[in-house]
Amino acid sequence: MIFVDEKNKALKITAIAYNTFRESVRDRVLYNLVLFVALIVAAASVIGRIAVGQEAKIIIDVGLSATSVFGLLIAIFIGIGLVSKEIEKRTVAVILSKPVRRSQFILGKYFGLCLTLLVNTTAMAAAVALALIFAKGGFDAAQLALWPAAYLIFLELAVMTAVALLFSCFSTPALSALFTLLIFLIGRWSPDLKLFAETADSAATRIVSRALYHLLPNLASFNFINEAAYGESVPARLLAGNTVYAICYVAALLAVAVLIFDRRNFK
Amino acid sequence: MSVIEVENLTQDYLTGFWRKRSVRALDSLSLQIASGEVFGLLGPNGAGKTTTFKILLGLIRPTTGSAWILGSAIDDVAMRRRIGYLPEQPYFYDYLTAREFLLYCGALCDLPKTEAAERADKLLHQVGLADSADKQLRKFSKGMLQRVGLAQALIHDPEVLFLDEPMSGLDPLGRREVRDFVVGLRAQGKTIFFSSHILADVEAMCDRVAILNKGRLIESGKLSEILKAHSNELEVVVSGVTEPALAEIRSLALSISASPDNARIRLKDDRDLARMLELTHAAGGRIVSVNPVRESLEDLFVREVKGS
Ligand SMILES: Nc1ncnc2c1ncn2[C@@H]1O[C@H](COP(=O)(O)OP(=O)(O)O)[C@@H](O)[C@H]1O
Ligand SMILES: [Mg+2]
Numbered sequence: 001m002i003f004v005d006e007k008n009k010a011l012k013i014t015a016i017a018y019n020t021f022r023e024s025v026r027d028r029v030l031y032n033l034v035l036f037v038a039l040i041v042a043a044a045s046v047i048g049r050i051a052v053g054q055e056a057k058i059i060i061d062v063g064l065s066a067t068s069v070f071g072l073l074i075a076i077f078i079g080i081g082l083v084s085k086e087i088e089k090r091t092v093a094v095i096l097s098k099p100v101r102r103s104q105f106i107l108g109k110y111f112g113l114c115l116t117l118l119v120n121t122t123a124m125a126a127a128v129a130l131a132l133i134f135a136k137g138g139f140d141a142a143q144l145a146l147w148p149a150a151y152l153i154f155l156e157l158a159v160m161t162a163v164a165l166l167f168s169c170f171s172t173p174a175l176s177a178l179f180t181l182l183i184f185l186i187g188r189w190s191p192d193l194k195l196f197a198e199t200a201d202s203a204a205t206r207i208v209s210r211a212l213y214h215l216l217p218n219l220a221s222f223n224f225i226n227e228a229a230y231g232e233s234v235p236a237r238l239l240a241g242n243t244v245y246a247i248c249y250v251a252a253l254l255a256v257a258v259l260i261f262d263r264r265n266f267k
Numbered sequence: 268m269s270v271i272e273v274e275n276l277t278q279d280y281l282t283g284f285w286r287k288r289s290v291r292a293l294d295s296l297s298l299q300i301a302s303g304e305v306f307g308l309l310g311p312n313g314a315g316k317t318t319t320f321k322i323l324l325g326l327i328r329p330t331t332g333s334a335w336i337l338g339s340a341i342d343d344v345a346m347r348r349r350i351g352y353l354p355e356q357p358y359f360y361d362y363l364t365a366r367e368f369l370l371y372c373g374a375l376c377d378l379p380k381t382e383a384a385e386r387a388d389k390l391l392h393q394v395g396l397a398d399s400a401d402k403q404l405r406k407f408s409k410g411m412l413q414r415v416g417l418a419q420a421l422i423h424d425p426e427v428l429f430l431d432e433p434m435s436g437l438d439p440l441g442r443r444e445v446r447d448f449v450v451g452l453r454a455q456g457k458t459i460f461f462s463s464h465i466l467a468d469v470e471a472m473c474d475r476v477a478i479l480n481k482g483r484l485i486e487s488g489k490l491s492e493i494l495k496a497h498s499n500e501l502e503v504v505v506s507g508v509t510e511p512a513l514a515e516i517r518s519l520a521l522s523i524s525a526s527p528d529n530a531r532i533r534l535k536d537d538r539d540l541a542r543m544l545e546l547t548h549a550a551g552g553r554i555v556s557v558n559p560v561r562e563s564l565e566d567l568f569v570r571e572v573k574g575s
Contacts, residue, residue, distance in 0.1 A: 003348065003376075003377040003378065003379075003423075008377075011374065011377075012374065012375055012377075015371060015374035015375060016375075019360070019363075019371055022362070022363075023360065023362055026362040027362065089358050090354060090357075090358055091358065091359060091360060092326075093321070093324070093326050093352075093354045094352075094354060094357070094359065094372075094419065095375060096324075096325065096326060097324040097325070097326065097347065097350075097352040097354075097429075098347055098348075098372065098375040098376050098423075099344050099345060099346075099347040099348040099375070099376060099377060100344070100347075100375050101344050265321075265326065265327040265328060266321065266326040266327065267280075267327075
């Protein structure tokens with residue numbers, strides 16, 4: 001039997017990621033796009049009539065907000081099952097009895113869902129772009145603001161996927177969903193948390209909220225939807241800074257996930 | 268040198284939510300399995316068979332003890348390229364077709380695409396699933412999934428196979444096919460370690476067996492030796508012998524089961540045989556058969572399990 005080089009670990013991660021992607025496609029996850037397009041078309045046609053001159057702003061606002069919410073639902077509800085479902089259905093035993101490292105399994109599952117989210121987010125942003133073209137009767141500067149904002153949404157989803165996957169490694173789906181959602185909400189309001197950390201009366205509260213502020217993902221800066229609706233493009237610095245932040249945060253979460261998963265016994 | 272070497276494996280499971288209780292599923296199990304052997308791990312439900320497999324495949328870390336496969340420690344990932352595993356009651360991704368699943372497994376075992384495709388076709392054919400190759404696994408019956416399980420365990424042509432209850436959930440014909448399949452694998456020189464609680468299957472396939480109960484090894488060795496060691500008994504079947512004579516025969520026998528047509532008489536050994544035949548003739552009876560009782564694995568099993 002001829003084998004490819006075992007050292008080529010990326011191949012296995014790709015195979016696992018592709019299979020994860022294939023699962024979500026066959027589970028009709030991408031069908032949410034249909035709903036999304038219907039929403040955009042309805043928004044464009046209704047609001048275009050009652051708020052003349054505001055079409056681009058409203059289409060981008062509604063479109064990107066929906067992109068973010070739909071994506072978040074996918075990231076959380078698929079993410080929390082990424083690992084726990086394989087454990088529960090015992091497919092994990094089939095995979096890990098093959099020459100596959102546990103870290104490769106975790107990374108494959110993660111990138112698989114990221115791929116789903118990338119396709120989903122891109123398709124939604126494209127739908128918003130099309131709606132803009134129809135509303136404006138051609139290309140418009142607002143298009144330029146749309147894509148970087150969509151990219152930030154994807155980055156945020158990538159962070160949330162890692163959060164959900166981490167919980168998926170040791171918790172039940174219901175608890176995982178709850179915690180992931182909680183982390184998302186706190187992350188979105190992280191500036192308030194910071195303010196609270198600075199102004200709280202008791203020292204203990206200050207310490208705890210400051211620790212939370214640093215530990216939980218800082219998601220506020222990923223939300224550029226409002227600005228994009230006013231035609232403002234994401235500054236390059238923010239784009240780069242958020243990219244680096246997301247990569248580091250995801251890497252840390254995945255490292256913890258691997259650490260936990262590595263210790264698990266599969267009953 | 269042994270292909271599979273198990274040394275003092277002990278596994279405790281923690282159960283209970285509040286009060287953690289420790290359950291010993293495996294108690295100092297030691298085994299050696301040589302190259303090319305078909306080795307059966309026998310035991311009733313809950314004996315610790317699946318636990319043993321999971322430890323060997325690296326899915327559970329044992330509480331204490333160690334094991335080696337093909338000279339490598341069991342947590343050596345590269346070694347797993349040379350072994351295949353069929354889990355108990357396998358369940359696979361139900362959104363994949365049988366072929367897609369096998370290709371996926373091939374990729375995980377470092378097979379190049381063309382090689383994996385060839386192997387998948389060949390194996391699907393061998394396990395009798397060629398016609399269902401492109402059906403989603405959600406439409407597969409239990410028996411078909413078991414066959415897919417065999418195919419995925421073999422996709423990378425491993426030297427050592429771990430089969431956890433490979434015949435459970437199969438009808439008699441399916442069992443027969445799996446048995447023949449395993450015999451074919453043995454002919455190719457594979458080492459096969461499998462578990463079962465169905466003794467007829469084991470008798471037909473194994474070189475050696477180990478009997479496990481409540482996590483402890485009760486007995487191990489060649490099947491013929493384990494069985495022979497326990498029996499010189501004879502079973503005599505007679506007909507036309509009625510009660511007064513039967514009472515006398517009863518005093519010689521280990522046991523008698525009488526029916527209107529005939530009586531089955533168990534003798535401890537052949538010392539009382541002549542006297543028994545005499546009594547039968549004197550009573551006007553007829554000898555139907557005299558056979559050595561080859562203790563069935565069932566008998567052994569029941570006795571060993573009760574005794575421990
Ligand atoms: N995940 C687990 N948690 C607690 N106890 C377990 C677990 N898995 C198995 N056991 C116990 O360990 C023993 C051996 O189980 P197992 O290895 O599955 O036996 P077998 O495969 O021979 O039927 C049984 O008593 C079973 O109840
Ligand atoms: Mg079992």
